[in-house]
Each structure stands twice: as structure tokens, then as C-alpha cells.
Amino acid sequence: xxxxxxxxxxxxxxxxxxxxxxxxxxxxxxxxxxxxxxxxxxxxxxxxxxxxxxxxxxxxxxxxxxxxxxxxxxxxxxxxxxxxxxxxxxxxxxxxxxxxxxxxxxxxxxxxxxxxxxx
Amino acid sequence: xxxxxxxxxxxxxxxxxxxxxxxxxxxxxxxxxxxxxxxxxxxxxxxxxxxxxxxxxxxxxxxxxxxxxxxxxxxxxxxxxxxxxxxxxxxxxxxxxxxxxxxxxxxxx
Numbered sequence: 001x002x003x004x005x006x007x008x009x010x011x012x013x014x015x016x017x018x019x020x021x022x023x024x025x026x027x028x029x030x031x032x033x034x035x036x037x038x039x040x041x042x043x044x045x046x047x048x049x050x051x052x053x054x055x056x057x058x059x060x061x062x063x064x065x066x067x068x069x070x071x072x073x074x075x076x077x078x079x080x081x082x083x084x085x086x087x088x089x090x091x092x093x094x095x096x097x098x099x100x101x102x103x104x105x106x107x108x109x110x111x112x113x114x115x116x117x118x119x
Numbered sequence: 120x121x122x123x124x125x126x127x128x129x130x131x132x133x134x135x136x137x138x139x140x141x142x143x144x145x146x147x148x149x150x151x152x153x154x155x156x157x158x159x160x161x162x163x164x165x166x167x168x169x170x171x172x173x174x175x176x177x178x179x180x181x182x183x184x185x186x187x188x189x190x191x192x193x194x195x196x197x198x199x200x201x202x203x204x205x206x207x208x209x210x211x212x213x214x215x216x217x218x219x220x221x222x223x224x225x226x227x228x
């Protein structure tokens with residue numbers, strides 16, 4: 001069965017960086033992309049960007065351009081999301097999700113990783 | 120960027136009642152690539168509807184989606200206790216750029 005297993009919760013200080021991992025199993029990793037979505041406490045879902053696991057092409061939401069980098073390691077079927085220059089309003093649950101960038105939307109989600117930014 | 124506006128923000132209903140949720144797009148959603156997700160507290164979202172009206176695998180038939188262009192609707196024909204949750208619409212027609220609506224909370228009256 002398809003599974004996306006994310007790394008554990010993080011606590012960071014403002015200005016630091018965080019790197020969240022997402023290990024995929026149960027499907028051919030390079031046949032899909034990975035989207036990253038975050039959710040601030042009590043708020044809605046915010047799409048952050050997408051990476052193709054096939055060729056590494058990326059597409060980021062404009063507001064995070066320059067602060068976010070998404071990568072994949074096809075040898076371990078793992079996707080990574082790094083966010084730099086953290087601010088308090090980056091405190092959120094970060095989800096990875098499988099997305100083919102085609103006619104079918106995001107279908108499988110990781111369990112989420114809580115990132116807390118606090119001095 | 121396509122902006123999705125969901126209404127109402129909160130829907131207070133009783134089990135057995137019909138729920139009608141709206142999602143309006145700021146511009147036409149290409150190929151009606153509009154999805155609906157259900158999210159319960161502490162859980163990741165779950166895909167309910169894709170392509171505006173197709174149910175995802177394992178989704179009960181009390182959930183239905185309709186609409187096209189800029190106006191879309193999710194209907195839950197008879198609310199079950201497990202249906203009280205937050206629902207989000209998402210457009211994926213401008214793939215790989217995705218956007219989500221702000222959500223509608225369906226709460227027990």
C-alpha cells in the first residue's frame with residue numbers, strides 16, 4: 001500500500017533552517033511528484049510547491065521563492081523540503097503528498113510534521 | 120493564481136440532514152480539475168472527489184460533487200456522525216500550481 005512517512009517534529013529559532021523528509025513506499029517513486037502543503041495552527045491548507053521525482057523539476061509558490069528548496073533522492077525514494085530564514089509565522093504542520101501533475105489530484109498524504117518556530 | 124472562495128465558513132446541521140458546500144473560483148478551472156478533501160482534527164486530508172464530480176476510491180455515495188467553470192458544489196446527502204469535519208476544495212487545473220479554498224466546517228447543530 002502507498003505510504004508517505006515523514007520525519008519527526010522540530011523546534012527551531014527564528015532565522016534558522018529546517019529540513020523535513022518524506023519517505024515513500026508502495027509505488028514507483030519516479031512515476032509521481034511530491035507536493036508540500038502546510039497548515040498553520042487552526043488555519044487552512046496552503047500549497048507550498050511541487051517537485052517531480054522523475055526529473056527534479058520544481059514549482060514553488062511565489063511567496064516562498066528564495067526560502068524554500070525541494071529535492072528528492074531516488075535511491076531511497078525520499079523527498080525533502082528545506083525552509084530557510086524561519087519566522088514565527090512559519091509555525092505549522094508540514095505535509096508531503098503524492099501528486100502526478102496530471103488529471104488526478106493529490107491522493108496520498110504523509111502524517112504531517114509539526115515545525116515550531118520560537119525564540 | 121486562481122483564488123478559491125468557499126462558503127459558508129461554518130455549516131451547523133444535524134445527523135441525517137443534507138449538507139451543501141460551495142466553492143467559487145476567481146477564474147475558470149481548466150478541465151474542471153476541482154477536488155474536494157475532508158479533514159478531521161489531527162489527521163491529514165482525505166480525497167473525496169476529483170474532476171469536480173468523480174468519487175475517489177472507497178468514498179460512500181452520499182458524497183457527490185457537481186459544477187463546472189467557476190462554481191462547484193459538494194453535497195452530502197445524509198450526514199453521518201463521522202462526516203462532521205472541515206472540507207476543502209482544491210483546483211489542480213493550473214498544475215503544478217495548486218490552490219486550496221479556505222475551508223468549510225460542518226459542525227453538529
